[in-house]
Amino acid sequence: MAEKIDPRLRPFRSVLYIPGCKPRALDKARSLAVDAIIFDLEDAVSADEKDNARETLKEALAQGGYDPRVKIVRINGLDTDWGQADAEAVMQMDADVVLLPKVSSADDIDALAAITGDKPIWAMMETPRGMLNAAEIAAHPLLTGMVMGTNDLAKELQVRYRPDRMPLMTGLGLCLLAAKAEGVVIIDGVYNAFKDEEGLAAECEQGRDMGFDGKTLIHPAQIEIANKAFAPTPEEIELARRQIEAFEKVQAEGQGVAVVDGRIVENLHVETAREILAKAAMIESVLGF
Numbered sequence: 001m002a003e004k005i006d007p008r009l010r011p012f013r014s015v016l017y018i019p020g021c022k023p024r025a026l027d028k029a030r031s032l033a034v035d036a037i038i039f040d041l042e043d044a045v046s047a048d049e050k051d052n053a054r055e056t057l058k059e060a061l062a063q064g065g066y067d068p069r070v071k072i073v074r075i076n077g078l079d080t081d082w083g084q085a086d087a088e089a090v091m092q093m094d095a096d097v098v099l100l101p102k103v104s105s106a107d108d109i110d111a112l113a114a115i116t117g118d119k120p121i122w123a124m125m126e127t128p129r130g131m132l133n134a135a136e137i138a139a140h141p142l143l144t145g146m147v148m149g150t151n152d153l154a155k156e157l158q159v160r161y162r163p164d165r166m167p168l169m170t171g172l173g174l175c176l177l178a179a180k181a182e183g184v185v186i187i188d189g190v191y192n193a194f195k196d197e198e199g200l201a202a203e204c205e206q207g208r209d210m211g212f213d214g215k216t217l218i219h220p221a222q223i224e225i226a227n228k229a230f231a232p233t234p235e236e237i238e239l240a241r242r243q244i245e246a247f248e249k250v251q252a253e254g255q256g257v258a259v260v261d262g263r264i265v266e267n268l269h270v271e272t273a274r275e276i277l278a279k280a281a282m283i284e285s286v287l288g289f
Ligand SMILES: CC(C)(COP(=O)(O)OP(=O)(O)OC[C@H]1O[C@@H](n2cnc3c(N)ncnc32)[C@H](O)[C@@H]1OP(=O)(O)O)[C@@H](O)C(=O)NCCC(=O)NCCSC(=O)C[C@H](O)C(=O)O
Pocket: 016, 017, 018, 019, 024, 025, 026, 028, 029, 040, 043, 044, 124, 126, 148, 149, 150, 151, 152, 153, 189, 190, 194, 217, 218, 219, 220
């Protein structure tokens, strides 16, 4: 069983993909205000650069400078020419998590774990079969996070792009249910039009409303928007403080329900309020951005 990162406490607002073959981008990431980085050996790296990318990434991680960002390495699938070597190489790298693409069942996680031992595994959720098997994938003892691969999912489902993402909703919902049932991290897919700030902000808001912990990103220009959308707002922090205060007051009087702004506040609301404050404090004290 891999130690779970509590997604209610550890922020994953912004999770940036960096192609493992690009030294300049790998270097730049050391100063970027992201909560986590996906060092990519899969789709962002062309076939003739795969071996080189593995070495470049190994060196960059050995040099360090990425803490306190969570370091995730996305390998190629084990059914490709590079997957086995990637998985073996990750064991020599200073990485927190190994991310497996196109996971379709818990057997895929078992196959990776046969190489990577007890290293925590995240799953790219991007195939129709993966959506149908989301519950067993999330329940795997080594699985600590899921990442939506909305490009591959859209391709497999043969959907048309729509700003409201209606054709993807069943898949997003199934994965969210599975992740929440098991208490694992779940990150929304990328927004491809990286110069469209308004479109990205709208999609981040939608993802936050749905319960995603954060957004995967492809360009540094997207970071600030995701960090803002997935952090507790000043209004949420202020309300959380008032809810806790009001509840503690009625509790001291032997009652179990407070009223704040015309709405009831019970124990479960106070738990949410405490999580909001803990996440805000974590962003402030550990990350500072
Ligand atoms: C999209 C890009 C190809 C654009 O690159 P570029 O033209 O170099 O952008 P800029 O000139 O604007 O870059 C400015 C500086 O920022 C650095 N940079 C760019 N991108 C990144 C990055 N991702 N991480 C870190 N730093 C980055 C440049 O080096 C410039 O730095 P400097 O010169 O020092 O100022 C490019 O952004 C890119 O390659 N992005 C990543 C694409 C990627 O990772 N794709 C795969 C993941 S998406 C996916 O597969 C999802 C899933 O599987 C699914 O199915 O949906």
